[in-house]
Amino acid sequence: MSNERPWLAHYPPGVPAEIDVNRYASLTAIVEEAFARYREHPAFHNFGKTLSYADIDALSRAFAGYLSGELGLVKGDRVAIMLPNVLQYPVALFGALRAGLVVVNTNPLYTPRELKHQLVDSGAKAIVILDHFALTLQEVIAETAVEHVVITGIGDLLGFPKGPLVNFVLRHVKKMVPAHALSKAVRFKTALERGVRHPLPAVTQTLDDLAFLQYTGGTTGVAKGAMLTHRNMVANVLQAGAWIGVSLKPGRETVITALPLYHIFSLTANALVFMHLGGLSWLITNPRDMPAFVKELRASKFTAITGVNTLFNALLNTPGFAELDFSHLRLSLGGGMAVQRAVAERWKKVTGCTLIEAYGLTETSPAACMNPLDLKAYNGSIGLPIPSTEAAIWSEDNQPLPPEAVGELMIRGPQVMKGYWNRPDETAKVLTPDGWLHTGDIARMDREGFFYIVDRKKDMILVSGFNVYPNEIEDVLMQHPGIAEVAAVGVPDEHSGEAVKLFVVRKDPALTIEDIKAFCRENLTGYKRPKHIEFRDTLPKSNVGKILRRALRDESPR
Structure with missing residues (x-):
C-alpha cells in the first residue's frame, strides 16, 4: 500500500497515517469534551472581551434550550446563522449543534436574491442575524420557510457599559444599522434569558447525522448545500488536529481568526480544531480595516494565524505590521486560494514563520492536503494528503x-x-x-x-478564497434589460488572486459601465462583482453557439 501512498514516508514525526473517526459519537461530543477539559481557559476574544470555555458552555446551553424549549425545533431542523466574527457566532453555532440542529452558514453580505435562494433551498426554520443585515432578511422572509428570527447587535455580549455603548454608536452615530421591521424577531439576549429555563435537550446524535449545509457553487452556478455530516466534521477536526497538533501545545495557543467563520476554512480550522486543542480564537470582525487589525495583533500574543493569500499580502503592506512581536508565532496557515511565492517569501522574512499552504474544498470539510509544518521554505505545493x-x-x-x-x-x-x-x-x-x-x-x-x-478544470473564478461562478454572474446580468449577451471570466489580480471581468454585448446602445456596476451592487455580493467591464459587438462562440469563455480569458492581458 505504501507505494500507492508515497506521501506517508514524508509525514512529519508524530503524525499518524490514520485517524479513528469513531473516537467520538458526534461533533457535539468533541465540543462538550473541550468545555469540560478547558473550562477556565479563554475560548473566544472580540472587542476586548474574552469568554472562557465555561462561559461558552453556559451560553450555548441556554441557546440550545431556547431553540428546542421555546421554539420547538427538533433534531434535523435547519437554522441559518448570518453573523460576522462576533462572540454570538460560537454561542449560536454550538447551541444549534447541541440542540441536534443542522447549521446553515450564511454570508452576512448576501444580497436579498442570494439570501432568499439559500433560505428557500435549505428550508431553514430559524435564523440568527446581525441587526446590520436585518433589512436584507426583511425583503425576502415572506418567501421563505423561516418562522423564527433571533436578532443581535455587535455589542450584545461585550458586557456593561461597553456593549450598550458599541450598539448605540453603531446605530445612532455611525448609522450602520438600517431601520427594519421584522415583527417576530427576538433579541439574542432575550433568547438566552428564556433558554436558561429549559434543560439542554436530550438529543442522540450519530456520525451519520447532518451537522452543516455548507453552501458552495460546486462546479456550476447555482449555490448548492454540501451535506457535511458529523462524521465528516469529526474526521476533519481529528485529521487537521493530528497534523498541526504535533507543533502546538493544548490549552496554550492563540489563533487569529480573521477569515469569516461562515467560511468552511475558518469554521473547521479556527472554531473547531483550535477548540479541540483548547486554544483561544481571537475574532477579527472587520479584517478590511487593516490599521485596526494590526492594532488587535499588537494586543494579542498570537501563536497561529490562518488566512488567504490576499489577507497575508494586505497585512505585509500595512504600516506597523513588520514591527509586531512575532516571537510566539508557530503556525501560519494559508488556504482557500493559491499562496503566491512572493507573499510566502516576504511573510517568512518579516515574521520568521513559514507560510504553510493547505488545500481543501467545501466538499471535503475542507482539509484534504497540507504541507508539513516543519517546512523550511515555500515549495509551491499544496502539500501531502492528510491522515x-x-x-x-x-x-x-x-x-x-x-x-x-x-x-x-x-x-x-x-x-x-x-x-x-x-x-x-x-x-x-x-x-x-x-x-x-x-x-x-x-x-x-x-x-x-x-x-x-x-x-x-472548471470556469470557476477564485476571488480572495471565495468561489465565484460565471454562470451565476451571467444569469444575473442577463436580467438587465439593456444587455443582449454577457460572459464572465477570471483575470489575474495582484490583490485578490483573480478578479471578475465581464464582456458585454449591449441591447441598449445607451447602456454604460456605471449602469452595470449599479445593477451588480444590487444583485451580487461584493466579491462577485466585476472589477473590469468591456463592451463588445460580438462574443466568440463554438459551432453549437456556446460562448467560449476560455478564448476571452486567453485574450485578456490583465
Missing part, C-alpha cells in the same frame, strides 16, 4: 495516472461530503460510487507524494 486521506490523479477517462502526469485531482476519505442537499444529479457528477470526489482541479503528484495544482 486517512487518499489522493490520486486521474485521466479524462477516469484512469489513475502515474507520478508527474497531469490530470484531475481526486480525493477520498472520511471528510468527503455525503452529497449535495436535494441534488442527486449534481452529486452523481462529482462523487463516484466508491467515494472518490472529482475536485475539478488539474494537478500532478511528484514521486514523493507532494501535490501541485496546475490549473482549474
